[in-house]
Amino acid sequence: VSELRWNPMLGQWVITATHRQDRTYKPPAEFCPICPTKSADFPTEIPVPDFYIAVFQNKFPSLRPQPEPPEVEGTKLYAVREAMGECEVVVYTADHVGSLTTLDEEKMYCLVDVWVDRFRELGDREGVEYVFIFENRGEAVGVTLHHPHGQIYAYPYIPPIPERELHQALEHHATTGRCMFCDILAEEKRDGRRILLEDEHTVAFVPFFARFPYEVHVMPKRHLNALPDLDSEERRSLARALQEVVRRYDALFDAPMPYMMAMHQRPTDGGDYEYYHFHVEFLPLKRSADKLKYLAGSESGAGAFVTDMSAEYQAERLKGVKP
Ligand SMILES: [Zn+2]
Ligand SMILES: [Zn+2]
Ligand SMILES: [Zn+2]
Numbered sequence: 001v002s003e004l005r006w007n008p009m010l011g012q013w014v015i016t017a018t019h020r021q022d023r024t025y026k027p028p029a030e031f032c033p034i035c036p037t038k039s040a041d042f043p044t045e046i047p048v049p050d051f052y053i054a055v056f057q058n059k060f061p062s063l064r065p066q067p068e069p070p071e072v073e074g075t076k077l078y079a080v081r082e083a084m085g086e087c088e089v090v091v092y093t094a095d096h097v098g099s100l101t102t103l104d105e106e107k108m109y110c111l112v113d114v115w116v117d118r119f120r121e122l123g124d125r126e127g128v129e130y131v132f133i134f135e136n137r138g139e140a141v142g143v144t145l146h147h148p149h150g151q152i153y154a155y156p157y158i159p160p161i162p163e164r165e166l167h168q169a170l171e172h173h174a175t176t177g178r179c180m181f182c183d184i185l186a187e188e189k190r191d192g193r194r195i196l197l198e199d200e201h202t203v204a205f206v207p208f209f210a211r212f213p214y215e216v217h218v219m220p221k222r223h224l225n226a227l228p229d230l231d232s233e234e235r236r237s238l239a240r241a242l243q244e245v246v247r248r249y250d251a252l253f254d255a256p257m258p259y260m261m262a263m264h265q266r267p268t269d270g271g272d273y274e275y276y277h278f279h280v281e282f283l284p285l286k287r288s289a290d291k292l293k294y295l296a297g298s299e300s301g302a303g304a305f306v307t308d309m310s311a312e313y314q315a316e317r318l319k320g321v322k323p
């Protein structure tokens with residue numbers, strides 16, 4: 001059973017999904033649940049012998065299109081809502097081994113189109129206010145399925161981090177008349193030291209204010225609010241940039257980099273978000289070949305990130321690797 005519980009202290013919803021605790025589905029070691037179904041004895045989540053890219057509903061969704069009523073009753077202070085929404089899995093390839101970087105150009109481009117399609121479809125649903133496309137990669141991020149895949153959550157509210165960004169962008173726009181993200185791009189280009197790659201349409205950079213080790217933001221140069229606004233050239237450019245970032249990550253410590261990839265787009269609640277600028281954030285969890293970044297007291301308890309490497313140094317390292 002899932003429900004949304006209001007945290008009045010932080011002004012945020014918490015998704016309480018207790019059914020996820022009793023996940024009984026423990027496949028045998030050789031049996032991957034998101035590989036194609038090769039034999040009737042081992043049906044996977046994907047009931048076909050082969051596929052190009054697959055999207056399906058998470059088997060244990062925290063948010064669902066027709067949610068059950070909440071199990072607890074809310075109060076004035078402790079509001080409770082139905083956990084309405086959607087949780088989807090996007091399987092990048094039928095190949096069990098690989099990553100974003102092993103997809104050929106056409107498939108990577110097609111994956112961007114899949115994201116566009118899912119953003120549109122989920123965003124159009126009644127009550128879905130935010131579509132969040134992301135990828136968790138690596139055991140350090142808690143991923144147990146190594147098959148290349150990402151996820152999409154459709155929330156019935158705007159989650160705290162995008163909400164914060166929207167707030168900042170709106171304030172910036174109100175005081176300067178300009179897009180905050182376009183200004184960030186201009187600032188990064190003026191300095192130049194933190195820019196990792198750049199082509200006609202896309203820039204990838206370690207932001208001046210990086211919180212995570214080797215954090216990289218990938219941003220289209222043209223001011224646009226969401227994936228569907230990208231034209232086909234911009235989609236190809238974005239696809240190449242995402243792959244190049246991951247290639248550099250993997251080359252950095254000569255091992256797959258554990259990261260979270262987060263796509264920040266305009267909300268889908270029907271509001272006017274013309275001032276917002278679509279971008280993708282990579283949040284890695286490795287500080288060095290054998291050291292993980294932990295979200296410890298200052299980060300988790302106070303929300304204050306402490307980093308032991310300058311953004312300029314991180315960018316220099318990422319620029320120096322040969323993928
Ligand atoms: Zn697999
Ligand atoms: Zn902009
Ligand atoms: Zn963002």
